[in-house]
Amino acid sequence: MADVEAPDDSAYYLDQVTITEDLDDDYQYEEVSVDEETIAEGDEDLDAAVRVIEEAAQDIRASLRREGVPGPAVIERPEVVDDFVRNYLLKMGMRKTLECFQTEWYELQQKGLLKEEDVQTVPDVYSRNQQLDDHVKLLRKEVDKFKDAANKAKDMYVKLRKERDFHRMHHKRVVQEKNKLVTDIKRLKKHYASYEPTLRQLKHKYETAMKEKMLSKLERDRAVGQVSGLQATLKNIETGRGETVFLQGVHSSRELAKAGIGPTQQSLREARNIEGLPGYDPSKDPTRGEFKRHPKDTEFPLDNRVNPYLTSQKTPTGHLTRTGGFRLTNTLHAHQLAISNLALHPRKEILVTTSDDHTWKMWAIPNGDIIMTGEGHEDWVSAADFHPSGTKLATTAGDSTVKVWDFAKTECTVTFAEHTHAAWDCAWHWTGDFLASCSMDNTSKVWDLNSERCRYTLRGHADSVNSITFLYYSNTLCTGSADKTISLWDARTGLCAQTFYGHMHSVNNVTFNLRGDTIASCDSYGVLKLWDVRAIATITSVDLGPHPTNRVAFDPSGQVLAVASNDGTVKMFEVGSGQVSSLTGHEDAVQAVVFDRKGEYLVSGGSDGTVRIWS
Structure with missing residues (x-):
């Protein structure tokens, strides 16, 4: 290449000139090494050059990463004013405004009316405001989320506090019940130690x-x-x-x-x-001798009286015809210890309860107002029975005595103490002049209230006599014994007339229906039996076990039997259909059941110390 002098107008041109190589030149040229990055094909291959540069840059970054040197940071370039406004309008969806802005902006820019500082980048304060605005929105979302979480936590706290208060109250109640149970257990241990x-x-x-x-x-x-x-x-x-x-x-x-x-x-x-x-x-026949009579002894009446209650029971009682049967209507907390027996007044809505706490109590039902409390027995009171006139009450107890209480005098007027062991049950003769009782000493006794002495001692059972009852308006007595037998006795002579065999375990209770032709009995293994008095045979046998059955009661129609069971229920047995149902309500063993004279309600007493009225 050689420079050519330009003409006078100072214009210069470049011409290509070829210089021939002088092979005879002795000049020694220094050899220059060519790098790998050198482009072999000349400067015209731009794409190849860009590719080589990028590969070199990648090698450098890779080497920096291997050496632990952080790579170049990403630098955000600030926006110019028009781009900022344009982006803002697009973000807000103001497209018409954007078109007007662009038209006016470019027009002013072409006319040169915009200053240089007006078209430069947006000041940092605006970008910073935008970033802060986005950050504020993000924080508001987080605040709302935290508020929801706080509200949920508050509700959970209130719920947990209520549960804590409930459990604390329940704990206090359980502690009180535990203390009460501990006291009862100590009392029971002392009570059982006496046995x-x-x-x-x-x-x-x-x-x-x-x-x-x-x-x-x-x-x-x-x-x-x-x-x-x-x-x-x-x-x-x-x-x-x-x-x-x-x-x-x-x-x-x-x-x-x-x-x-x-x-x-x-x-x-x-x-x-x-x-x-x-x-x-x-002379040696004891039945032909002359018996010594007391001047005040009462003569037994003739066996020719008809039961007057039979005329009032011509149709089944209401609980057999209505749906649902008996339902629990009232609960009386009568005694601290177990209730052993119940007795209903022959004419009034009055109930007597006997208990292991050595007392008997008289209640008005169904409201549950207490009328009278009897104290005098030295041990648990086992049974009670109202005098036919309703003016007296007979009770038996574990202290081996039979007491007669006069309501008019509000005291015990007669005490019979000839039993040698605990007396279990008692029953009045329909005249009110005689009282029968049975005992653990294997005997039953017939007492004369006028002469205040024992007229007859009924001997024949080989074990404890647990239950005794008179046939309605008759001189016939029925007893149930732990020797697994049931016996019929003539109260006028003290002789056994008939014995029923069939139970395999101790007989706990016996009772007649109103007609007097059927006996119901229950034993210590939950077996209920019905006996035909005239045929001297079993009518039916029902297993209500394995829990013991303590008492049995006929309703006035004789179609339904209520049985007190040790499993805490009252079993209802329908004689006609053989159907068995249960009344649930007691918290412990049921010891006694009794129907009222009209069959409108049933009363039960249990070891939980409560009386339940079902109607």
């Missing part, structure tokens, strides 16, 4: 009774042999002579019936009339 001597004595009696049972079995076999011999002797007696001997000193059946002597007593008199038998000695 230890009785239990030891009962064990000794049981061992003695087993020995006597073996002896009595031998004596019974001997007696059966003697009876067989007597029957054979009677068959050999001449007919005429036998009839003459048999009729000596005996009235005709018609005369006996007129005298008020029933079939049972007729058979007893006929059995005693054995003067004609060989070896008979009238």
Whole structure:
């Protein structure tokens, strides 16, 4: 390349000139090394040059990363004023305003009316304001979120505080109940400790009774042999002579019936009339002797009275026809300890409860107002029964006594103390002149209220007699015993007329229906039995166990039985259909049940110390 002098107008031009290589030149050129980045194809290949530069930059960044040197930071370039306004208008959706702005802006820019400082970048304060505005919006969202979280936490706190208060109150109540239970347990331990001597004595009696049972079995076999011999002797007696001997000193059946002597007593008199038998000695016959009578003794009435309550029960009671049956309507907290028995007044809405706390209480039902409290027994009170007139009350207790309380005098007027062990139950004769009681001493007694003495002691059971009741308007007594038998007795003579066998465990309670032709009994394994008095046979047997059944009661119609069970329920048994249902409400074993005379409501008492009224 050579410079050519320009003409006078100072214009210059470039021309390409080729210089031939002088091979004969002896000048020594220095060899220059070519780098790898050198573009081999000349300066015209721009794309290849850009690619080489980018690769070199990537190598440099990679080497910096390997050495731990941070790469170049991203630098935000500030916006110019028109871009800022344009972006703002686009952001707000003001497109018409944007068009007007662009038209006017470019017009002013072409005319040169905009100053240089007006078209430069936006001051940092605006960008900073924009960033702060975005940050404020973000913070507001977070504030709203935190507010929601705080409200939820507040609601949760209120809920937890209420639960804490509830549990604290529940804890206090549980502590109070625990203290009460501890006190009751201590009292029960003390109460049960008093049974230890009785239990030891009962064990000794049981061992003695087993020995006597073996002896009595031998004596019974001997007696059966003697009876067989007597029957054979009677068959050999001449007919005429036998009839003459048999009729000596005996009235005709018609005369006996007129005298008020029933079939049972007729058979007893006929059995005693054995003067004609060989070896008979009238002086040694205890049934022919003269009995000493007390001047105040009362004569037993004739067995010819009709039960007046039968005329009022011609249709089933209401709870058999209405839906749902009995429902719990009232609860009375009667005693601190278990309730052992209940008794209803014969005419008024009055209930008597007996308890293990040594007292009996009289209540007005169904409102539950207490009328009277009886204290005088030295041990648990086991049973009570109203006098037919409703003016007196008889009670039995674990202190082996039978007491008669006069409401008019508000005191105990008579105490019978001939039982040798705890007395379990009592029942009034329909005249009110006689009272029957049964005891753990294996006997029952008939007391005369006028002469205030024991008229008869009913012996025959081999174990504790747990229940006793009179047949309505009759002189017949029914007893249930722990020897698994039920017996019928003539209260006028103290003799056993019939015994029912069938229970496999201790009989806890017996009762008659109003007609007097059916006996209901329950035992310690929950078995309920119905007996036909005339056929001397079992009508039905229902297993309500395995919990013991303590009391049984007929409703006035005789179609429904209420049974007190140890599982805390009252079992309702319908005689016609055999259906069994349960009334639930007691918190412990149910000890007693009783229907009112009209069958409109049922009363139950339990070991929880409460009385429940079902109607």
